[in-house]
Amino acid sequence: MELSQYLEVFIEECREHLQNCNENLLKLEKDPENLDIVNEIFRSAHTLKGMAATMGYEDMANLTHQMENVLDGVRNGKYKFTPELLDIIFIAMDHLEEMVESIASGGDGQLDVSEATEKLKMIEEGTTAGQVPEKGVKEAENGTEQKLIYDEFEITVLEQAEEQGYDLYEVTVMIRPDCLLKSARVYMVFDVLEKMGEIIKSEPSVELLEEEQFDDTFTVTLVTKDSVEDIKNKIMKVSEIDKVEVQKLSIETVKEMKIELEKEKQKEQAEKRKGSKAPAKKKEASGTRKQIRKKISAGKTIRVNIERLDALMNLFEELVIDRGRLDQIAKELNHQELSETVEKMSRVTNDLQSVVLTMRMVPVETVFNRFPKMVRQLARELGKKINLKISGQETELDRTVIDEIGDPLVHLLRNSVDHGIETPEERIAKGKPKEGTIELKAYHSGNHVFIEIIDDGAGINKEKVIKKALEKGIINEEQIGRLTDQEVVNLILTSGFSTAEQVSDISGRGVGLDVVKNTIESLGGTLSVQSEEDKGTQFLIQLPLTLSIISVMLVEVQKEKYAIPLTSIIETAIFKKSDIYYAHDQPVIDFRGRVVPILFLQEIFDVPVVDEGNDYLSTVIIRKGDKMAGLVVDSFIGQEEVVLKSLGNYLTNVFAISGATILGDGQVALIIDCNVLIK
Amino acid sequence: MTNRIEKKEMKVVVFSLDNKEYALDVEHVVSIERMQKFTRVPHVPPYIKGVINLRGVIIPIIDLRIRMGMEEVPYDHHSRIIIVEMDNKEVGLIVDAANDVMNIQVEHIESQPDIIGKNKQDYIMGVLRYNNRLLILLKLEQVLNLQEDREKE
Numbered sequence: 001m002e003l004s005q006y007l008e009v010f011i012e013e014c015r016e017h018l019q020n021c022n023e024n025l026l027k028l029e030k031d032p033e034n035l036d037i038v039n040e041i042f043r044s045a046h047t048l049k050g051m052a053a054t055m056g057y058e059d060m061a062n063l064t065h066q067m068e069n070v071l072d073g074v075r076n077g078k079y080k081f082t083p084e085l086l087d088i089i090f091i092a093m094d095h096l097e098e099m100v101e102s103i104a105s106g107g108d109g110q111l112d113v114s115e116a117t118e119k120l121k122m123i124e125e126g127t128t129a130g131q132v133p134e135k136g137v138k139e140a141e142n143g144t145e146q147k148l149i150y151d152e153f154e155i156t157v158l159e160q161a162e163e164q165g166y167d168l169y170e171v172t173v174m175i176r177p178d179c180l181l182k183s184a185r186v187y188m189v190f191d192v193l194e195k196m197g198e199i200i201k202s203e204p205s206v207e208l209l210e211e212e213q214f215d216d217t218f219t220v221t222l223v224t225k226d227s228v229e230d231i232k233n234k235i236m237k238v239s240e241i242d243k244v245e246v247q248k249l250s251i252e253t254v255k256e257m258k259i260e261l262e263k264e265k266q267k268e269q270a271e272k273r274k275g276s277k278a279p280a281k282k283k284e285a286s287g288t289r290k291q292i293r294k295k296i297s298a299g300k301t302i303r304v305n306i307e308r309l310d311a312l313m314n315l316f317e318e319l320v321i322d323r324g325r326l327d328q329i330a331k332e333l334n335h336q337e338l339s340e341t342v343e344k345m346s347r348v349t350n351d352l353q354s355v356v357l358t359m360r361m362v363p364v365e366t367v368f369n370r371f372p373k374m375v376r377q378l379a380r381e382l383g384k385k386i387n388l389k390i391s392g393q394e395t396e397l398d399r400t401v402i403d404e405i406g407d408p409l410v411h412l413l414r415n416s417v418d419h420g421i422e423t424p425e426e427r428i429a430k431g432k433p434k435e436g437t438i439e440l441k442a443y444h445s446g447n448h449v450f451i452e453i454i455d456d457g458a459g460i461n462k463e464k465v466i467k468k469a470l471e472k473g474i475i476n477e478e479q480i481g482r483l484t485d486q487e488v489v490n491l492i493l494t495s496g497f498s499t500a501e502q503v504s505d506i507s508g509r510g511v512g513l514d515v516v517k518n519t520i521e522s523l524g525g526t527l528s529v530q531s532e533e534d535k536g537t538q539f540l541i542q543l544p545l546t547l548s549i550i551s552v553m554l555v556e557v558q559k560e561k562y563a564i565p566l567t568s569i570i571e572t573a574i575f576k577k578s579d580i581y582y583a584h585d586q587p588v589i590d591f592r593g594r595v596v597p598i599l600f601l602q603e604i605f606d607v608p609v610v611d612e613g614n615d616y617l618s619t620v621i622i623r624k625g626d627k628m629a630g631l632v633v634d635s636f637i638g639q640e641e642v643v644l645k646s647l648g649n650y651l652t653n654v655f656a657i658s659g660a661t662i663l664g665d666g667q668v669a670l671i672i673d674c675n676v677l678i679k
Numbered sequence: 680m681t682n683r684i685e686k687k688e689m690k691v692v693v694f695s696l697d698n699k700e701y702a703l704d705v706e707h708v709v710s711i712e713r714m715q716k717f718t719r720v721p722h723v724p725p726y727i728k729g730v731i732n733l734r735g736v737i738i739p740i741i742d743l744r745i746r747m748g749m750e751e752v753p754y755d756h757h758s759r760i761i762i763v764e765m766d767n768k769e770v771g772l773i774v775d776a777a778n779d780v781m782n783i784q785v786e787h788i789e790s791q792p793d794i795i796g797k798n799k800q801d802y803i804m805g806v807l808r809y810n811n812r813l814l815i816l817l818k819l820e821q822v823l824n825l826q827e828d829r830e831k832e
Contacts, residue, residue, distance in 0.1 A: 234775075270758075275788065314735070317735065322733065501696055504809070559702065560718070561718075604721070605721035605722075606721055607721075635776045643738045645736070646737070646738065647720070647730060648736075648737060648738060648739060648768065648769055648770075649766075649767050649768045650739050650768040650769070650770050650823065651720065651723065651727070651730070651739045652721060654720055654723060655721070655722040656722075656723075657720065657721070660718070660737045662731060662732045662735065662737070666732055667716060667718060667732065668717075668718040668729075668730050668731065668732050668737055670718065670720065670730075
């Protein structure tokens with residue numbers, strides 16, 4: 001069988017199931033008695049095993065098989081669920097993830113899993129002795145013919161139909177297993193049925209049927225005046241239908257079934273209440289409901305190759321450039337109709353821009369979902385107890401930002417786990433709860449997305465920071481007295497600084513927080529930190545919604561044009577040359593009562609001098625955090641929306657230049673990186 | 680040299696630089712453009728003249744004369760920018776003129792004679808005699824090696 005065509009689906013589904021397992025395993029750790037979760041994991045593992053075996057990935061199938069055995073044991077109460085057991089299952093999960101990634105990147109998915117399998121086997125064998133396996137009972141339930149279950153509303157409809165002399169039928173249709181377009185057949189069957197009467201309900205639901213999320217059989221409840229034979233014959237006319245079963249339904253049996261079902265439910269609930277596990281059950285139920293809703297909404301989306309979206313974005317960028325050019329021409333010509341058309345086009349492109357940009361948005365969930373496991377593992381390694389709270393994972397960010405933000409976040413989280421949260425003993429001594437909390441929050445605000453990492457750990461020890469900064473020569477003795485608390489905290493973000501006494505395996509991997517900061521800044525974002533000793537530390541990341549189109553102020557320096565991102569500009573001002581003072585060798589100006597250093601762009605960028613200029617200095621006041629600086633230029637051109645372009649792979653790391661943009665006249669203007677200019 | 684390139688024949692773009700003829704494997708050449716206005720980029724080696732906008736893509740341009748240690752001359756209407764691509768890097772090379780595209784026999788390529796100045800040797804892959812013309816095959820990876828140059832500085 002040619003399997004490659006299914007490979008993509010296979011990989012996608014594997015990832016989904018693995019993620020599902022991971023989430024549930026973590027849930028299970030908090031609530032080890034809850035067998036519903038075990039069942040959920042078991043199902044995922046079972047599906048994985050089946051898929052892997054079908055696709056011929058032996059190692060994967062073996063490993064999942066062992067995992068399944070152990071889970072089955074847990075489910076049947078053979079083994080107790082312990083953190084050690086969970087560790088082993090997590091190891092197995094890691095292997096599985098590795099294999100899936102290997103397959104995804106074109107590998108053969110082979111991996112030495114003997115160790116993990118051995119461990120799983122050991123659990124299995126070590127405790128199996130003398131225990132009677134008790135499985136196979138639960139699985140049987142899916143095989144039997146089931147009657148549909150109706151809710152109140154449906155029953156009322158059925159009742160009314162019966163009163164009006166219609167007959168009620170449950171029609172079960174079996175499609176031939178080799179049928180290729182099952183959903184098309186379903187559609188045809190529905191079409192036939194709808195001509196005869198009305199469809200009240202279908203199992204699986206219509207959405208699932210449309211997505212072909214069913215085996216070969218589906219059941220619909222039909223209200224019609226036609227006879228059983230008629231229904232059968234008409235449906236059989238649709239090709240590729242294997243078999244049709246029509247069963248007459250009476251409203252009494254439907255009602256009875258419902259009553260019975262309710263009784264059962266009550267019983268179950270009563271039992272649960274006895275075990276005081278009722279809330280957990282409810283949670284689980286709402287969880288599944290959520291999942292169903294997710295599936296339905298998935299039916300309305302289509303998968304688009306990201307390359308196509310990138311191509312669309314590129315085309316759109318060219319459009320923006322041409323719009324700028326048209327705008328310029330219209331102004332030059334002073335032609336009213338042309339100006340109006342350009343105006344209209346601007347509005348349309350603005351709308352188009354938001355559409356194109358939102359298409360590229362991805363929820364941060366894709367980055368966040370690997371953190372719970374990571375934090376758990378770290379915490380266990382370090383012997384700490386940590387509760388990771390994640391919120392706002394549905395917040396969306398541009399895909400380019402998503403791709404880059406993972407590593408910095410990993411680093412910050414590792415930092416919080418390693419240096420932030422104290423050991424349980426220390427925490428008790430400080431009068432804090434034994435379990436530390438790390439909050440990971442994402443939210444929108446204005447044109448930015450914020451991600452916060454808050455821990456309730458030890459906070460930043462200022463004396464230690466100062467000592468370290470002195471040692472590393474980041475500050476000198478005389479500066480100490482002048483530093484505000486906030487400035488001291490900020491020192492940890494400077495390059496060459498790492499407070500860990502020892503380079504540990506966890507956060508000290510040779511990169512400090514300064515690297516994190518640089519990565520975030522290269523994305524056009526900012527990183528700030530706040531800390532209170534013994535209360536905790538908060539890292540705040542601010543990211544732009546999109547990277548590709550930014551608002552800039554265009555300025556002219558001699559004959560060269562530069563663009564300054566509006567996000568770093570406070571305002572523009574014009575000074576007289578005589579307003580400049582010198583503090584040491586640094587020229588400064590008095591700007592609204594603050595002494596602000598000024599930088600001459602002409603000197604910074606070695607711009608060839610053509611024109612000697614006059615007595616007035618056009619200055620753009622820029623800021624970084626709460627520091628300010630004035631950039632002296634020759635003239636302001638104006639504000640513009642431009643498309644940010646990179647300088648390519650050849651010119652990397654150009655001093656104080658973050659990229660370039662193409663202006664309306666086709667010329668290239670460089671975009672100034674203000675963060676580098678303010679030290 | 681010959682064992683590295685297994686093809687018997689290769690197509691090259693021939694251009695002139697300081698009255699000598701150079702050749703580049705056509706595989707790396709994206710297009711040949713007329714000289715156009717460029718934007719200077721500050722704080723880069725002197726042979727990087729700046730960046731141009733080539734149909735919406737920003738491309739850095741290198742003055743090949745300066746890069747190979749020759750005398751800089753003003754650009755004229757013969758000057759061309761040869762856009763090359765290698766290892767995902769797209770760069771424009773400014774040359775005196777683009778002359779020809781031709782097929783050469785790989786077996787005819789000889790290793791460079793020692794006469795050519797030592798400084799330039801790094802950039803040369805080999806030479807080729809062709810109907811009384813001497814073509815110098817350029818080693819593109821060396822021309823585009825920005826890293827090494829920065830280290831030297």
